[in-house]
Amino acid sequence: MNEKLALFINRHLNDILPAWQEVLEADDREGSFQMLASEMRDQTSREFAELMLTNLSESHQAYEHRLNDFSEKVVRLGWSIVFVTRAIDAFSRTVYAKMEEENFIGEDDIRDYINVFQNWIGPMRNSIIAAYSKTWERTVSLQKIALQELSASLIPVFDKISVMPLVGTIDTERAKLIMENLLQGVVKHRAEVVLLDITGVPVVDTMVAHHIIQAADAVRLVGAKCMLVGIRPEIAQTIVTLGINLNDFTTTSTLQRGVEQALALTDRKIVEVEE
Structure with a gap:
């Protein structure tokens, strides 16, 4: 069922991404998403979606690699951890809405897909928060070292x-x-x-x-x-x-x-x- 969900998202990604971006822009209280140039916004959104898909369909090693790369990127972009978690929830809601729109979910399998979403989004959120926190701590540590080097010699x-x-x-x-x-x-x-x-x-x-x-x-x-x-x-x-x-x-x-x-x-x- 994970593979069926991944195939559905891939097939409708060009519809899902714009709808998801609209939700993010409406909920971007810090302005960290809206301040990006449109090209960077589209690229970052697609990378985020690919990361979400990796956790559904690829190996754990491939997912970890993408996760670390993406965490470093969003820290550099100044995204807060609160915004990142809202983005995960918004993505899952947007995907689910598209599945309903396309009648992909039937009465017979709705409970199964709810379980798939719970097993997908919950661990995904936890792993992204952990990777983000680790990257942020490393970034702050490097900044402190740089400041110490600037802190001056007489x-x-x-x-x-x-x-x-x-x-x-x-x-x-x-x-x-x-x-x-x-x-x-x-x-x-x-x-x-x-x-x-x-x-x-x-x-x-x-x-x-x-x-x-x-x-x-x-x-x-x-x-x-x-x-x-x-x-x-x-x-x-x-x-x-x-x-x-x-x-x-x-x-x-x-x-x-x-x-x-x-x-x-x-x-x-x-x-x-x-x-």
Whole structure:
């Protein structure tokens, strides 16, 4: 009976897919499906349908291979696990509606097909959720490693002056790593002035500001001065709105101005040399 169902879906796939897509678009609360280009939407829908069919008609090994590939794809596309499970249920409903429309199901075999659907969709949902979760955990782990690599080294730019560029969102774990690298770098490079460049930090909220203030306090304890550079207008507005106190900081809008002030603090300046 599984093979009969798989043959039916294959035969009517060109009708099932558009109907299924309409259901998905209507139920796409996060917008993860509608935001795809039409060609990508059609391709992803067909791959999803082929995955569903593989579980009906092919070997377990073939199904596992398709499952892992598809899980990686939907994670990259940003589909939530809730949307994926809704898509599975919508596919089964669309197939069942088509079977009724084509009078494929009779009174004699309706109970058998209900059992086939239950044995097909339930395990399918569980395996997709498991594969999705595994792929998502691996993706998050790789992202954390990448962020740790970006979390910054203290870069000496002049004698006694070092810069730490910060990129991406700063959470408690990253803040701890930044603090460690910062203090080790200050001692290693014998820096007297440290510039924390937040040009690449998308949002500065109360928590991020708290981490930055903690870092600055730690730098002062080892005998250096900390400057905050790269403050964009929208970041400045957020800091003022939140009432964050940065009075103990020297702040500048750009790294260039920060370097000029750092040189002044160490009794130097940049001069143009005439040819």
